Amino acid sequence: MTERFVKIYPRFERFWHWTQMALIFVLMFTGLAVTGLNGLMPFGPAVMLHIVAALALIVLWVFAIFWHITTGTWVHYVPTTKGLFKVARFYAWGIFKGEKHPYRKAYWRKHNPLQALTYLALKLVLFPAIWVTGVIYLTYNFWDSSVPNATLWLTIVANLHLLAGFAIAAFVLAHVYLLTVGGSFRAHVRPMVTGFDKVDLTPEEESYLEQDEPVRIR
Amino acid sequence: MPTRVLTAVAVSLLLGASGALSQEGSAPVISGEGSTADHSKFKILQKEFTSGPEVTEACVSCHTEADDQVMHSIHFTWEFEHPGTGQLLGKRNVINAFCGNVAGNEPRCTSCHAGYGWDDMSQTPQQEAVTPDCLVCHDRSGEYTKTATGAGMPPLDPVKPGTKTITGAEAWPVDLSKAAQSVGMPGRENCGQCHFYGGGGDNVKHGDLSSVLFNPSRDVDVHMSPEGANMVCSDCHVSDQHSWAGSRYDVMAADTKGPGMPHERRDVATCQSCHGTAPHPATLKGVKLNDHTDKLACQTCHIPEFARGGVATKMEWDWSTAGKMGEDGKPLSVEDYTQGDGKHRHTYLATKGDFVWEENVAPIYEWFNGQVEYTLGDETIDPSKVVEVNRITGDPGDGGSRIWPFKRLDGRQAYDAGLNRLAYSHVWGPTTDSAFWTNFDWSKAIEAGMKAAGAEYSGEYGFVDTHMSWPITHMVAPAEEALDCAECHAADGRMAGIDGVYMPGRAPFSMAGVLGLALVAATALALGIHALGRIFTGKNGDAS
Numbered sequence: 001m002t003e004r005f006v007k008i009y010p011r012f013e014r015f016w017h018w019t020q021m022a023l024i025f026v027l028m029f030t031g032l033a034v035t036g037l038n039g040l041m042p043f044g045p046a047v048m049l050h051i052v053a054a055l056a057l058i059v060l061w062v063f064a065i066f067w068h069i070t071t072g073t074w075v076h077y078v079p080t081t082k083g084l085f086k087v088a089r090f091y092a093w094g095i096f097k098g099e100k101h102p103y104r105k106a107y108w109r110k111h112n113p114l115q116a117l118t119y120l121a122l123k124l125v126l127f128p129a130i131w132v133t134g135v136i137y138l139t140y141n142f143w144d145s146s147v148p149n150a151t152l153w154l155t156i157v158a159n160l161h162l163l164a165g166f167a168i169a170a171f172v173l174a175h176v177y178l179l180t181v182g183g184s185f186r187a188h189v190r191p192m193v194t195g196f197d198k199v200d201l202t203p204e205e206e207s208y209l210e211q212d213e214p215v216r217i218r
Numbered sequence: 219m220p221t222r223v224l225t226a227v228a229v230s231l232l233l234g235a236s237g238a239l240s241q242e243g244s245a246p247v248i249s250g251e252g253s254t255a256d257h258s259k260f261k262i263l264q265k266e267f268t269s270g271p272e273v274t275e276a277c278v279s280c281h282t283e284a285d286d287q288v289m290h291s292i293h294f295t296w297e298f299e300h301p302g303t304g305q306l307l308g309k310r311n312v313i314n315a316f317c318g319n320v321a322g323n324e325p326r327c328t329s330c331h332a333g334y335g336w337d338d339m340s341q342t343p344q345q346e347a348v349t350p351d352c353l354v355c356h357d358r359s360g361e362y363t364k365t366a367t368g369a370g371m372p373p374l375d376p377v378k379p380g381t382k383t384i385t386g387a388e389a390w391p392v393d394l395s396k397a398a399q400s401v402g403m404p405g406r407e408n409c410g411q412c413h414f415y416g417g418g419g420d421n422v423k424h425g426d427l428s429s430v431l432f433n434p435s436r437d438v439d440v441h442m443s444p445e446g447a448n449m450v451c452s453d454c455h456v457s458d459q460h461s462w463a464g465s466r467y468d469v470m471a472a473d474t475k476g477p478g479m480p481h482e483r484r485d486v487a488t489c490q491s492c493h494g495t496a497p498h499p500a501t502l503k504g505v506k507l508n509d510h511t512d513k514l515a516c517q518t519c520h521i522p523e524f525a526r527g528g529v530a531t532k533m534e535w536d537w538s539t540a541g542k543m544g545e546d547g548k549p550l551s552v553e554d555y556t557q558g559d560g561k562h563r564h565t566y567l568a569t570k571g572d573f574v575w576e577e578n579v580a581p582i583y584e585w586f587n588g589q590v591e592y593t594l595g596d597e598t599i600d601p602s603k604v605v606e607v608n609r610i611t612g613d614p615g616d617g618g619s620r621i622w623p624f625k626r627l628d629g630r631q632a633y634d635a636g637l638n639r640l641a642y643s644h645v646w647g648p649t650t651d652s653a654f655w656t657n658f659d660w661s662k663a664i665e666a667g668m669k670a671a672g673a674e675y676s677g678e679y680g681f682v683d684t685h686m687s688w689p690i691t692h693m694v695a696p697a698e699e700a701l702d703c704a705e706c707h708a709a710d711g712r713m714a715g716i717d718g719v720y721m722p723g724r725a726p727f728s729m730a731g732v733l734g735l736a737l738v739a740a741t742a743l744a745l746g747i748h749a750l751g752r753i754f755t756g757k758n759g760d761a762s
Contacts, residue, residue: 036726159730166734
């Protein structure tokens with residue numbers, strides 16, 4: 001086994017990640033203004049920007065879903081219990097004893113089991129929850145006349161949207177915090193900028209990459 | 219004669235464009251812009267008229283059906299049977315929180331009647347053979363007016379010194395011939411001389427109808443301003459056979475039909491009948507604003523404040539304090555309010571009690587289905603509560619209601635304390651020994667008022683707190699001055715008391731808001747403890 005820098009985040013994935021990050025920040029900032037918890041932006045412009053950013057994010061997601069399916073990248077998010085407990089134990093306990101992180105990145109499996117499970121939950125639960133409630137909320141005037149108690153339903157949908165937004169904010173907090181765990185913040189962010197991360201390779205993988213995909217390995 | 223000058227200015231502004239401005243002392247060359255008939259050329263009008271009804275007689279010799287049409291309109295009958303509630307309304311029947319009631323005070327109140335000589339409310343104007351007044355609406359010379367206390371008659375030569383017109387100006391002898399030769403379609407000064415002075419003075423009653431509208435700046439009224447659309451009242455209040463659209467008793471609170479075919483709609487004065495049902499531009503913001511039309515009346519955003527432009531409106535009127543005499547033994551009068559145009563307004567009058575004036579007033583908001591129910595003279599009231607003189611009805615769930623802006627007068631007025639009913643009072647009557655404004659004796663004034671109205675009276679009276687609500691629909695501001703989103707979408711915003719809607723921004727700390735904040739706070743706390751653990755142990759796992 002050797003540790004090499006391998007390109008595991010292709011250009012589209014990095015574009016997706018950072019565009020999504022920017023849009024989520026815009027959405028949180030404007031969303032808090034719309035809710036009345038952020039006085040830094042007036043209500044009207046906040047609503048407009050929130051809608052534009054949300055529509056942009058939905059378009060981005062459509063492309064990202066397409067990309068995950070066509071490139072097969074979705075397999076990175078298939079949940080596994082193998083090593084899950086070890087990683088959880090590390091963050092809860094081992095880290096304070098100076099233990100080494102139990103997971104070694106492979107170039108075909110770039111997330112640790114806990115990370116993969118978290119991202120999967122984010123993509124299958126929270127993101128759909130926020131955009132489904134958001135779209136229902138946004139299109140209120142198309143369905144209010146055909147749904148009984150439309151105002152009550154709108155209230156429920158809007159509150160679920162709000163809760164999903166706060167849950168995503170909680171994820172962002174944890175996500176950013178974990179960048180400070182084990183190694184420097186910069187070292188953790190760099191792979192998502194350059195695309196290259198330190199990965200354990202078997203001799204076969206290493207020679208395959210060097211011969212067939214030389215641009216992916218440094 | 220400031221009002222007369224003002225009227226002349228308004229007329230000249232209106233007619234100036236067509237060059238039809240009349241010279242002092244001569245009838246206008248062309249009566250009415252673009253009219254096919256120059257009434258000054260009509261032989262029948264080229265004579266000395268000695269009374270108003272004589273002019274009407276000349277009018278109907280050509281306009282054979284006009285008098286019949288007018289006599290069926292609310293301008294003449296002062297009566298309105300509400301199709302929804304069945305209540306018999308109209309000035310002839312209702313009691314309001316301002317000047318109270320017409321019955322018993324006829325020649326003063328009927329000075330603004332569209333007829334000549336109606337002086338008994340117990341009789342219909344037809345029963346009294348009252349002749350319709352054509353000139354009050356159709357005089358375009360600015361020459362015509364009505365005497366303040368003359369049951370609709372104009373001041374004619376010789377005018378008794380001290381006589382006032384219906385706008386409160388010093389009366390002048392009206393040249394009926396000149397007025398008759400000038401006739402045309404009604405201008406704002408025709409409608410305004412009565413409707414801008416409701417409740418006994420400029421803008422007293424409505425709040426959104428004042429003398430400012432004779433010549434408003436664009437920011438006061440984008441439709442009526444010469445810098446704006448320069449429209450007149452009847453451009454919106456369209457008519458059909460002398461019957462006008464735009465009832466305050468039976469309001470079309472939600473118009474989902476829009477303009478219809480060109481010139482189709484002669485029955486409504488709604489914003490939508492010109493602007494359509496999706497009036498905002500096809501931008502993201504415009505679409506979002508159009509989304510509001512299922513809940514809000516246009517007026518709610520587009521009339522951010524009423525009583526704009528320098529003329530105040532009465533917001534409180536307490537009749538119970540009336541009757542105080544000054545140190546000189548004469549009826550007390552206090553002018554303690556100076557409005558935007560510099561004019562002083564009475565804050566106390568021995569004849570009327572205490573008033574509170576306000577300008578640039580933010581309306582109150584209510585769900586409104588267009589129906590107004592009056593507390594009529596035969597209805598039992600609960601004097602321990604504030605009596606709604608006219609109840610605004612509406613429900614968020616009925617589909618036909620919208621959130622409307624209102625002026626609400628806080629009143630205190632006489633009631634029959636034995637029968638618990640609103641009281642009629644006889645206030646005007648310089649020669650009677652019972653009129654309040656002459657004798658300052660409520661027991662006599664109420665007894666006489668009840669008698670005039672044909673109402674039973676227990677003999678005991680008191681004063682009760684009342685509310686009276688007026689839908690706000692005039693003084694539409696330019697689009698750029700419409701209410702900002704945050705005026706309502708905020709905690710304690712303008713819609714704070716409105717139920718039946720979900721409004722983002724109104725309740726930052728709703729259950730979901732608090733739960734969400736708690737979730738974020740708990741996460742931050744957990745991460746903080748984790749970080750402290752790392753700092754305390756000095757260890758940092760190699761999480762590569």
